[in-house]
Amino acid sequence: MAIPEPVSMSERPAVRAPALPKSPRVFDVVAPSDPALLDKLKALQARYVGADALALTHAALTVEFARQTCIVSSFGSESVVLLHLVAQVDPTTPILFLNTGKLFGETMRYRDRLQERLGLTDVRAIGPHPADLAAEDPDGTVWSRNPDRCCHIRKVLPLQRAISGFSAEITGRKRFQTKARQGLTPIELNGSRFVFNPLAQWTIEDLNAHIDAHELPRHPLVADGYLSIGCMPCTDRVRPGGDYRSGRWAGQDKEECGIHENLAGDGI
Ligand code: SF4
Structure with a gap:
């Protein structure tokens, strides 16, 4: 049987990023509609109430x-805590690492270091589709004009594609991180996918204590004043007295990347 010739990128049908919704964005989970899933959510919440x-x-x-179940991790400033928990339970768990193409080199090296130190065997780098970049961000500067669109192409869409086959995910989101996360519960339902947030109630002091107690490596940029670490163009040092996320999209009316409209990342 003849083997088909590979299709070049120019011959492939364009994969265009859909338009962003015009209504105000909702930085929370998608309301579930299936009563059976809602019943299961209630049963899980009751079964694991008070679980550490x-x-x-x-x-x-x-x-x-x-x-x-998968994990979505940014390999950012506190990601090591959730990764350490996961490694203790099952180091073969799929870990989706979102490489936006705009990350710090330190983050890439930190990922390699943690992968080896924790024995993680299934870290999957995912990223933006070349057709989306060619169509909407050919020179890589959309972040400076339209960060919502940039996050949509580089974060939201790649995660949607990668996570669609999983029934559940575990995130490292914490209540203290943003206003939108203050009502975070340990188990949620996001559309048809269950979301576990084992660190929901942890404080920054809890995280630091865990890192110290287990002698876990810290992201190298933390010592340089970066407290919440994302893409290089959109992450600044936190000024003395500034709040934890104030270095992210500094000076802009933006505290989330849009992932939480329908996906849940860890500090992304
Ligand atoms: S954080 Fe900045 S560079 Fe990264 S995807 Fe969003 S807008 Fe683009």
Whole structure:
């Protein structure tokens, strides 16, 4: 049988990023509509009420959604805590690492270091589609004119594509991170996907204590004044007295990347 010739990028049908919704963005989970899923959510919340972070991670990975659960990690300033919990339960868990093409070199090297130190065997780098970049950000400067659009192409769409096959995800989101996360619960339902937030109630002091107690490596930029680390063009040092996320999209009316409209990343 003849083997088909590979199709060049120029011959492939264009994959265009859909337009952003015109209505105000909602930085929260998508309201579930299936009553059976809502019943399951209530049952899970009741079953694991009061469970600590490791127990909740264990529940997702080995009891409730074994082999159907992924992690989304930025390998940012506190990502090591969730990755450490996951490594204790199952180091073969798929970890989706969003490489926007705009990350710090330090983050790439930190990913390699943590992968080796924690024994993680399935770290998957995902990124923007070349057709989306060619159509909407050919010179890589959209972040400076329209950061929502840039995040949509470089974060939201790649994660949507990568996560669609999973029934559940575990995130490292915490209540203290943003105003939008203050009502975060340990287990949520996002459309038809269950979301576990084992660190929802942790404080920055809890995170630091865990890192110190287990002698985990810190992101190298933390020592340089970066507290919440994302893409290089949109991350600044936090000024003395500034709040934790004030270095992200500094000076702009933006505190989330849009992932949380329908996806949930870790500090992304
Ligand atoms: S954080 Fe900045 S560079 Fe990264 S995807 Fe969003 S707008 Fe683009």
